[in-house]
Amino acid sequence: MDNFEPKIVAFCCNWCSYAGADLAGTSRMQYAPNIRVIRVMCSGRVNPLFVIKALSIGADGVLVLGCHPGDCHYIEGNYKTMRRIPLLKKMLKQLGIEEERVRLEWVSASEGAKFAEVTNGFTESVRKLGPNSLGHLKQSSKEAKHG
Amino acid sequence: MENEKRIGVYICHCGLNIAGTVDVEEVVKYAATLPHVVISRDYRYICSDPGQELIKNDIKELRLNRVVVASCSPRMHEHTFRKTCQAAGLNPYLYEHVNIREQCSWVHADKKQATEKAKDLIRAAVQRVYYHEPLEIKEIPVNPNTLVVGGGIAGIEAALKIANSGRKVYLVEKEPSIGGHMIQLDTTFPTLDCSECIMTPKMSEVGHHPNIELLAYSEVEEVSGSVGNFKVKVRKKARYVDESKCIGCGVCEQKCPWKVPSEFEVGLGQRKAIYIPFAQAIPNIATVDKDHCVYIQSGGKKCGACVKFCEAGAINFDQTDQIIELEVGAIILATGYDLFDSSQILQYGYGKYDNVITALEFERMTCAAGPTSGKIQLKDGSVPQSAAIIHCVGSRDKNYREYCSRICCMYALKHAHHLREKIDADVYEMYIDMRCTGDAYEEFYRRVSEEGVVFIKGKVAEVTDRAKTEEEKGKLVVIAENTLLGKVMRIPVDMVILCPAMIPRSDSTEIARKFSITQKASGFFLERHAKLEPQVSAMDGVFLAGCCQFPKDIPDSVSHGRAAAAAALELIDRGSVATEAAIACVDEALCHGCGICEEICEFQAPKVVIKDGRMVSTVNEALCKGCGACAVACPSGAMSIKHFNRDEISTMIKALAAVEK
Numbered sequence: 001m002d003n004f005e006p007k008i009v010a011f012c013c014n015w016c017s018y019a020g021a022d023l024a025g026t027s028r029m030q031y032a033p034n035i036r037v038i039r040v041m042c043s044g045r046v047n048p049l050f051v052i053k054a055l056s057i058g059a060d061g062v063l064v065l066g067c068h069p070g071d072c073h074y075i076e077g078n079y080k081t082m083r084r085i086p087l088l089k090k091m092l093k094q095l096g097i098e099e100e101r102v103r104l105e106w107v108s109a110s111e112g113a114k115f116a117e118v119t120n121g122f123t124e125s126v127r128k129l130g131p132n133s134l135g136h137l138k139q140s141s142k143e144a145k146h147g
Numbered sequence: 148m149e150n151e152k153r154i155g156v157y158i159c160h161c162g163l164n165i166a167g168t169v170d171v172e173e174v175v176k177y178a179a180t181l182p183h184v185v186i187s188r189d190y191r192y193i194c195s196d197p198g199q200e201l202i203k204n205d206i207k208e209l210r211l212n213r214v215v216v217a218s219c220s221p222r223m224h225e226h227t228f229r230k231t232c233q234a235a236g237l238n239p240y241l242y243e244h245v246n247i248r249e250q251c252s253w254v255h256a257d258k259k260q261a262t263e264k265a266k267d268l269i270r271a272a273v274q275r276v277y278y279h280e281p282l283e284i285k286e287i288p289v290n291p292n293t294l295v296v297g298g299g300i301a302g303i304e305a306a307l308k309i310a311n312s313g314r315k316v317y318l319v320e321k322e323p324s325i326g327g328h329m330i331q332l333d334t335t336f337p338t339l340d341c342s343e344c345i346m347t348p349k350m351s352e353v354g355h356h357p358n359i360e361l362l363a364y365s366e367v368e369e370v371s372g373s374v375g376n377f378k379v380k381v382r383k384k385a386r387y388v389d390e391s392k393c394i395g396c397g398v399c400e401q402k403c404p405w406k407v408p409s410e411f412e413v414g415l416g417q418r419k420a421i422y423i424p425f426a427q428a429i430p431n432i433a434t435v436d437k438d439h440c441v442y443i444q445s446g447g448k449k450c451g452a453c454v455k456f457c458e459a460g461a462i463n464f465d466q467t468d469q470i471i472e473l474e475v476g477a478i479i480l481a482t483g484y485d486l487f488d489s490s491q492i493l494q495y496g497y498g499k500y501d502n503v504i505t506a507l508e509f510e511r512m513t514c515a516a517g518p519t520s521g522k523i524q525l526k527d528g529s530v531p532q533s534a535a536i537i538h539c540v541g542s543r544d545k546n547y548r549e550y551c552s553r554i555c556c557m558y559a560l561k562h563a564h565h566l567r568e569k570i571d572a573d574v575y576e577m578y579i580d581m582r583c584t585g586d587a588y589e590e591f592y593r594r595v596s597e598e599g600v601v602f603i604k605g606k607v608a609e610v611t612d613r614a615k616t617e618e619e620k621g622k623l624v625v626i627a628e629n630t631l632l633g634k635v636m637r638i639p640v641d642m643v644i645l646c647p648a649m650i651p652r653s654d655s656t657e658i659a660r661k662f663s664i665t666q667k668a669s670g671f672f673l674e675r676h677a678k679l680e681p682q683v684s685a686m687d688g689v690f691l692a693g694c695c696q697f698p699k700d701i702p703d704s705v706s707h708g709r710a711a712a713a714a715a716l717e718l719i720d721r722g723s724v725a726t727e728a729a730i731a732c733v734d735e736a737l738c739h740g741c742g743i744c745e746e747i748c749e750f751q752a753p754k755v756v757i758k759d760g761r762m763v764s765t766v767n768e769a770l771c772k773g774c775g776a777c778a779v780a781c782p783s784g785a786m787s788i789k790h791f792n793r794d795e796i797s798t799m800i801k802a803l804a805a806v807e808k
Contacts, residue, residue, distance in 0.1 A: 009804050015685060016665065022220045025249030033260040036267055036803040037250055039221070040791060041729070045775030050796060058806035070660055073685075074774035075749040084779075109685065110667040116254070 006060035006126040008035045010119070011050065013043045015073040016108045017065035023112030031116040032123035035063070043067070043104075044077025048088040051102055055092075056134050061101045061126035063118070068106040078106070098129055152183040152277050155211040156269065157202060159193035159218035161248055168252035170262040174217070177266050181273045185209050194224050199231045206235035213276045217245035217269050238281030240728060240790055245272045271802035278794045282728035287769070289375035289724050290476035293715050294319065296367055296658075299327020300701060301693025302481030303349050304708030305715070310358035312716055317473050318353065319381055320363045322410075324428035325350055327483055331411060331507065333514035333521075334565075335701055336557040337591030343516065347427045354429040363430055368470065370478070370661055373772070374688030375724040379473045385466040387435035387443070388421075392461035395431030397423060399453035399462065407439045409518075413508050416518030421453045421462075426516065433461070477715035480672065480684070481692040481708060482658055487541035487548065487648040495540065495645060496610040500623055501526035503610055503643040506536075506558055513565050523570050531641035533573040534566050535625045537607045542648030543579055550669055553698040555646040556582045560592055562644055563600045574600045575638055577607045577627050585700065603638075605630045610643050649698040662689050671697050682710040688724075690714045729790035730771040731778065737785035738763045744777035744786050753777055753786070 012018040018039050024031065040046060043066025051062045064085060066078040081104065089099035105118045156178040160166035171189045179187035186209055190198045193216055205211055214237065216228045221244040229239035247265045255261040291314055295306045298320035306316045318325070329335075330350070332342035353359055362381055369380040403419035411424045418424070420439040423431060433453075437443045441450040442464065454462045489497035489505055496503045502525050504512075515521035525531050536559045542552040559576055560583070566572045581602070583592045596602065605628040614620040615637065622639035629636050651670035652658065659666050664684040665673040672695050675683040682690050692711035693704040718724065731744075731752065740762025744753035752771035753764045764786065775788045787793065 007804060007806075009800065019222065019685075022222060022246075022249040025220070025253040028253050030256060031254055033255040033257065033264050036264070036271070037246075038271070038796065038799050038803065040775065040796070041788075042774040042776065045779060045788065045791060047779045047793075050800060053797060054800045054804040057801060057804050059800075059804035067665075070656075071665060073663060074772055074776065075663075077749075077774050077776055080747070080776055080779070108668075109665050109673055 004127065004131055006034050006123055006131075007058060008061045008063060008119075008123055008126065009054045009059045010035050010037045010063035010065060011040055011043065011046045012037050012065045013067060013073075013078075014039055014041045016067035016071060016106075017043070017115065019109035020065075020107040020111045020115040023109065024115045025112075027112050029112055029116040031119045034123050035119050042072065042074050042077035043081040044072070044074065046081060046084075048084050051088060055097060055101060055132060058132070058134075060129070060132045061103070061122060063122055064102070064104045065107045065115070065118070066104070068108055071108065097132070097134065100125060100129060101132060152213055153185045153209065153211050154183045154213040154215060154273055154276060155202065155205050155209065156181075156184055156187040156215045156273060157193050157198075157217070158187070158189045158247075158269070159198070159216065160189060160191045161218060162191065165218070165248050165252045168255060168258055168261045169247060169265045170258060173262055174265050174269065178269050178273065181270060183213070183277060184273060185211060193218055194227055199227070202228070202231050203235040206232065206237055212237065213241050213243070213279065215243045215245060215269065215272045215276050217247045217265065217272070219248040220246045220250070239284070240282040241276070241279050243272045243276035243279065245269050267803055271799040274798040274802045275795050278792070278798060279790065282789055284728050285726045285768070286723040287375060287726055289719055289722055290377075290474050291315065291719050292317065292473070292475045293477045293479060293719065294377070294379055294473060294475040295479045295481060297327070297481035297483055297693070297695070298322075298325030298353070298361075298363070299481060299483045299693060299704070300329045300346065300349070301483075301704040301708035301711075302327070302479070303353055304705050305479045305481060305692045305712040306353060306359055307349065307356070308709050308712035309715060310356045314358065314716065314719060316359045317381075317475065318359055318361050319365050319367055320361070321366045322424070323364045323386070323432070323434040324424050324430070325353060325361065325363060326425075326427075326429070329701060330425065330427070331413070331510060333510050333517070334561060336561040337585075337587050339561070339564075343427065343514075350427065350429040361430060362471065364434060365471075367661060370663070375476045375718070377475050377478055377688065379475060379478070381471045381473060383469040383471055385437075385468050386432065387437070387440075387462060387464050387466050388433045389461045389463050389466070390430065390432050392459045393432045394459055395423060395428075395433070396459075397433075398456050398458070399433050402452045402456040404450070404452060405439055405441055407436060412511050412518050413505070415508055415511050435462075477688050477690065477718050478662065479690045479692050479711045479715055480658070480662060480664070480695055481711070482652055482655070482695040484649040484694040484698065485652050487650050489540050489645045489647045491547070492540060494609040495537065495607070496623070496643070497645055500610065500612060500643070502531070502623060502641060503645065506555070506562060506644055506646045509562055509644050513562075513569070523566065523572075525641055530570050531572055533575075533640040534642040534644060535575045535577060535623075535638060535640045536562055536644045536646065537625070538576065538578040538646050539606070540645040540647045541650070548648045548650060548669065550698075551582060552646075552648045553582070554649070554700045557585070557588055557591070557700065559644075559646050560595045564595050564598060567595075567598045567600060573640075575625070575640065576600060576602050577625065578602065578604060579606055585702070603627060603629050603636065608635075614639075649694060652695070655695070662686060664689055669697075671695065682707055682714055688718060726769065727771070727773050729788065730768060730773040731766045731775075731786055731788055733764045733766060734785045734787065735763045737783045739783050739785070740764060741782065743780050743782065747776050747780040749774075749776070
């Protein structure tokens, strides 16, 4: 447990957060290597079931990153995410999963530093939570059918 | 076997950019072990021609039908490799890009951890590419018209270049006349060209150009559509003057009894409630300022002098705002900048002391056509014996704006030169650093230095009228640390000129949202690539020109305006544009026709129709932008997004989140 390295999956929207992550790279900002980014076009594409799936098969934390409210490339995709994630967290809590394992943040294309900060902060807080107990359960044969 | 997936994986060293932190050899070996991978190779610079040839050859010789490249960001080279695949006869959507530079080698120092991460990301990509399907790319025609927003020098240049190429331009300007900040300037550094003399021919050309439709005193209300086919609603504000009748004679202005501080003269002069902002205004048409017009404010009971005296009968108080709908293929934003409000820095006394003025006010003062006919004077009309010019007011200052405003050092030198030349005043320049980086700028700095201007390196702490000595009485005392001498100086002067930061327009957030573009931390509009695409915004078909992107001097604004014009013409002359292929599609067998997709879509792309006697959703491909909101909302799992479908994302989640045995 001392050597616990959390496994973090992050969903980044193509227009703001992914570009913000790229800017962190171009600026050579160092951050925790635990994060694995999955690029989606919009944070509104992040089906809560994707988050559940990630947690259920072994991710210790899931980050969902989108454009700041009002800045969505698709007008209001991030507002949809803004409504979905709190509901998802509520549900996780009922399922006995720490809601802190999921975090929604807004990172713009110009916020490379914020991307690094959020990644580091989240990695540390998940590290404190310890391993996600679901990850060690046998993978369910039933898979989420929604897409 | 027809359906056999044959994947090629290519790992780029990017010199040492990747190979310095990621053990490429190990990653190549690892990739070769992944299912369906036929070939795994590394290359020093895979984006180079020989690198791309390597991929093309493999596609042909090894019959690859899926390609994965792990290199820099997809925002940089995804497009490149899709084209490579296409050139070798492979559908470009059978390609997957892995970012192991910006999001791996550049951000992690530990070679072992970076290598592990690279392997994970490549594994996810290999699993994802397995599910990729060839997508059909449709071309739609591009509307050949361009909208330019903002009629300053950058917008004017862009409009003229496009119009001269034979294409139609709509130029929208929110003020009554085009000209922007440049027409307010007296002279331009370092050549000391008369700004009006070089600007007015351009403005006039815009006014008379057969291919330019000028919509002055107008603002963009709404933008819809996408690259190649934008629909734009423009509000043409009521001038209360019939444009077709007004001949710009100015009689109304002479007869109007109501005076208002002139915006063009930055408050140093006055205009009337009906006015032509300046002599060379384009269009040369009067405008009624409805907030100050007594006729309008009294509901038509009082005044009406302009109506009486206008021989052309052009005044029309019944005029209302008009909404004009335009269709354009490209948009150029040249919305310019605002100046930092110097009164925010209380210790400099702007707004408190009469003779603390801004550089733009000084500009109007030295201009022969300005309110003082070019006479440099104090508030009481006397000629100043001495002046201090304070650089970096609100710029290079963590409390206000961190960035350098770029043009202030140079115009400060210009003002110092005019103070020496015209009235032989003693001039002190308080600067942090002198930044004179353009062609012949340093030479101009030397010239002004030799004219006897005193340069004090240090930031000004305060401007005060509290005299400590006889010499300071009746003067403004500028208190600054001379960092070269290491002592605090008190310099009594008659006039203080502040050089305020150029800042984003106060409504820039609103503009950014209207055009679906993004802003930088500073608030200026974000370009697609800081080095290589400074004139392109993140939104396809929307280009940037001039200071809306970042502070620029005139030659840079001109170049930027022309660059934006070239980018717009590139799009227009190509004549067609590929539509987004990664869009929503419906599995009709699963669809219940509930219509949730219809409700959630911002673009009205899905529509429930009756097909074979049952309700099913259909997607209008021209409207869908591929955001994926509908796929998430769909309760039956019928709605899906091509290229980002459930299988494609789920398999990545599996690859990245699953606990290893």
